[in-house]
Amino acid sequence: MEISKISSSVKRWFRTKEENETNTSKKNESVGNRVFFAIVRKEFADYLTSWRIIILLAIILLTCFGSLYTAVTTIKDAIEGSNDAEEIAKQSYLFLKLFTVSDGTLPSFVTFVGFLGPLLGIALGFDAINSERNRGTLSRLLSQPIPRDYVINGKFVAALLLNLVLFYALGLIFMALGILIIGIPPTFEEFFRILFFLLLIIVYIAFWLNLGILFSVVFRQAATSALSSIAIWLFFSVFYSMIIELISKPILSSSSITSVEQLINRQEFVLNLMRLSPNYLFSESTTTLLSPTVRSLGVLTVEQTTGAVAGPLPFGQSLLLIWPQITGLIAVTMICFTIAYILFMRQEIRAH
Amino acid sequence: MPRPIIELDKVTKKYDDQYAVDHLTLSIKKGEIFGLLGPNGAGKTTTILMLLGLSEPTSGRVRVDGIDSTRNPIEVKKEVGYLPDDLGFYQHMTGFENLMYTAALNGIPERIAKERAKDLLEKVNLLDVADKKTGKYSRGMRQRLGLADVLMKDPKVIILDEPTLGIDPEGVREFLQLIRRLNVEEHITVLLSSHHLHQVQQICDRVGIFVNGKLLAEGTTESLSKQLFLQDTYHIHVSASPLSEELVQKLEAIPNVNKVEIDQHSMNLYCKEDVSATISKVIVESGASLYGIRKKNYGLDEIYHRYFEGREADGNQ
Numbered sequence: 179m180e181i182s183k184i185s186s187s188v189k190r191w192f193r194t195k196e197e198n199e200t201n202t203s204k205k206n207e208s209v210g211n212r213v214f215f216a217i218v219r220k221e222f223a224d225y226l227t228s229w230r231i232i233i234l235l236a237i238i239l240l241t242c243f244g245s246l247y248t249a250v251t252t253i254k255d256a257i258e259g260s261n262d263a264e265e266i267a268k269q270s271y272l273f274l275k276l277f278t279v280s281d282g283t284l285p286s287f288v289t290f291v292g293f294l295g296p297l298l299g300i301a302l303g304f305d306a307i308n309s310e311r312n313r314g315t316l317s318r319l320l321s322q323p324i325p326r327d328y329v330i331n332g333k334f335v336a337a338l339l340l341n342l343v344l345f346y347a348l349g350l351i352f353m354a355l356g357i358l359i360i361g362i363p364p365t366f367e368e369f370f371r372i373l374f375f376l377l378l379i380i381v382y383i384a385f386w387l388n389l390g391i392l393f394s395v396v397f398r399q400a401a402t403s404a405l406s407s408i409a410i411w412l413f414f415s416v417f418y419s420m421i422i423e424l425i426s427k428p429i430l431s432s433s434s435i436t437s438v439e440q441l442i443n444r445q446e447f448v449l450n451l452m453r454l455s456p457n458y459l460f461s462e463s464t465t466t467l468l469s470p471t472v473r474s475l476g477v478l479t480v481e482q483t484t485g486a487v488a489g490p491l492p493f494g495q496s497l498l499l500i501w502p503q504i505t506g507l508i509a510v511t512m513i514c515f516t517i518a519y520i521l522f523m524r525q526e527i528r529a530h
Numbered sequence: 531m532p533r534p535i536i537e538l539d540k541v542t543k544k545y546d547d548q549y550a551v552d553h554l555t556l557s558i559k560k561g562e563i564f565g566l567l568g569p570n571g572a573g574k575t576t577t578i579l580m581l582l583g584l585s586e587p588t589s590g591r592v593r594v595d596g597i598d599s600t601r602n603p604i605e606v607k608k609e610v611g612y613l614p615d616d617l618g619f620y621q622h623m624t625g626f627e628n629l630m631y632t633a634a635l636n637g638i639p640e641r642i643a644k645e646r647a648k649d650l651l652e653k654v655n656l657l658d659v660a661d662k663k664t665g666k667y668s669r670g671m672r673q674r675l676g677l678a679d680v681l682m683k684d685p686k687v688i689i690l691d692e693p694t695l696g697i698d699p700e701g702v703r704e705f706l707q708l709i710r711r712l713n714v715e716e717h718i719t720v721l722l723s724s725h726h727l728h729q730v731q732q733i734c735d736r737v738g739i740f741v742n743g744k745l746l747a748e749g750t751t752e753s754l755s756k757q758l759f760l761q762d763t764y765h766i767h768v769s770a771s772p773l774s775e776e777l778v779q780k781l782e783a784i785p786n787v788n789k790v791e792i793d794q795h796s797m798n799l800y801c802k803e804d805v806s807a808t809i810s811k812v813i814v815e816s817g818a819s820l821y822g823i824r825k826k827n828y829g830l831d832e833i834y835h836r837y838f839e840g841r842e843a844d845g846n847q
Contacts (some may be wrong), residue, residue: 189549209637211639212634213635213637216631216634217635220634224620313618313620313621314617314618315619317584317612317614317616318586318614318619318632318679321582321584321607321610321611322635323604323605323607323608323636324604324607506610526585
């Protein structure tokens with residue numbers, strides 16, 4: 179009797195204890211989330227009030243509306259010539275052309291974003307950690323009861339959120355204005371292609387953002403980290419293609435090639451070298467997404483193309499075509515962030 | 531005896547081959563103001579960072595309020611407020627906003643945080659500039675805001691790293707009074723690191739002298755002087771005339787007087803015990819007129835200075 183009473187009371191005691199523990203751990207988790215979002219909120223507000231970002235945002239907005247204007251006028255001119263505008267629009271994916279077409283006076287939306295996006299990413303990231311260190315706020319921040327990674331994660335999430343809001347807002351406004359001015363609605367496929375294209379932009383900018391964050395952990399001076407990030411950006415956007423061209427000349431010279439297979443192999447090799455650059459990956463993916471007529475990103479022989487119907491690819495197939503590119507971009511982004519994360523977690527807090 | 535709130539047990543921190551902190555054992559009682567005194571680069575900040583779990587000790591154990599700082603730094607940081615020496619605030623935010631951000635990081639609900647922030651700003655005398663951007667604050671104001679910031683989480687212990695660096699004397703006085711008041715009114719334990727001896731002396735209950743990663747001596751300022759000046763603990767200054775040979779001999783014969791130095795109309799006596807009463811009696815009985823007798827206590831300054839003098843001499847031997 180006695181024993182069973184005791185054992186049941188002990189059991190009850192254990193159960194309540196367990197319940198209590200799960201309760202407190204849940205409670206801790208929700209407090210932790212709240213704290214994390216407090217950091218994200220503050221960083222987001224900081225971005226929105228910093229002149230550097232405001233100026234960049236203004237430039238991006240201006241250029242985008244400029245490119246929208248030239249695209250719209252070009253498309254309008256083309257449509258006016260024909261009678262059945264809507265039919266033509268559907269067949270030639272006219273709506274997507276809003277993002278890619280220009281009349282030569284101003285570059286297209288894609289070009290602008292490919293150029294300014296990395297700058298925005300770098301501007302968001304290059305002083306993430308070292309400015310806190312130099313202002314003496316890092317040691318104060320880390321003496322609060324928060325896990326250390328909240329700081330770097332919070333900054334990353336806030337910057338990503340800003341990009342997400344900015345580019346989806348921009349893309350949707352673009353579409354809305356396009357519909358209003360041209361008067362042709364996008365098809366569902368076009369709509370999804372555009373949404374995916376916007377996502378791609380965000381991934382691409384996230385890469386540069388993480389590169390900036392990485393340098394902000396490595397370099398103590400904000401100027402050093404800004405300059406190094408910009409140097410890498412310049413290297414990939416200007417010099418890398420030149421270097422590859424230089425290398426590819428002897429490789430692709432006709433005198434050394436004996437068979438078709440060799441030619442294809444060498445072409446593929448050069449192409450793969452180009453693909454080491456995130457800029458190239460981005461431009462390949464955007465062209466595939468926004469021009470459904472692109473059917474392949476590699477070299478095709480005449481044998482392979484004979485018998486193929488020269489029509490546009492469906493959305494799923496386009497996506498499949500650029501899947502490796504997208505995974506590659508996400509992978510470099512993650513690698514940058516992981517290195518930054520590990521370095522930050524191991525770094526000494528003292529500035530001197 | 532209650533458990534000490536801060537316990538360091540043979541804590542060692544090595545950078546490459548150098549000891550920043552060398553087998554430090556120290557305990558601080560609840561409600562105490564402890565001064566960690568030492569020259570620059572002695573390992574004070576390293577010790578503090580280990581207390582907060584921001585730096586990992588190479589060996590040894592650090593406990594704050596019974597919690598292991600190395601294993602459970604977040605729990606420790608809930609109890610401990612830390613005011614770093616290179617203190618900074620977000621300059622584009624107001625003082626009030628900075629405090630509110632700290633509160634958010636501590637998971638304090640907004641309503642309570644607002645009240646507490648106002649309370650603390652009033653306490654540190656910054657209420658009238660609460661809505662000014664901290665970029666416009668003076669160094670002294672920033673330091674006081676730092677104190678308010680540290681108190682936002684309602685800590686049991688506050689650790690102040692060189693808190694008086696770069697503030698004007700009036701500011702220092704105010705700041706130290708503030709700390710004293712907090713200690714008395716709210717029973718907060720204070721650990722204070724500094725190389726300013728006078729300031730430490732003014733408010734600390736206990737002092738530890740910390741050089742090259744080692745705690746050389748600890749205790750109240752009086753016991754420190756006893757530890758460091760085994761012989762000449764008391765220094766008595768006497769002005770009397772005439773100072774005859776005979777009188778000096780008589781004075782030297784008093785037990786516990788080690789040395790008598792004559793300087794025109796006055797004398798300096800170095801003694802082991804407080805014998806000023808005997809000295810005045812001897813002088814009066816010998817027929818000389820006594821103008822003044824003053825007991826000089828050793829300040830930390832002298833302790834510090836004498837101590838290092840001694841060390842250098844040891845090094846030269």
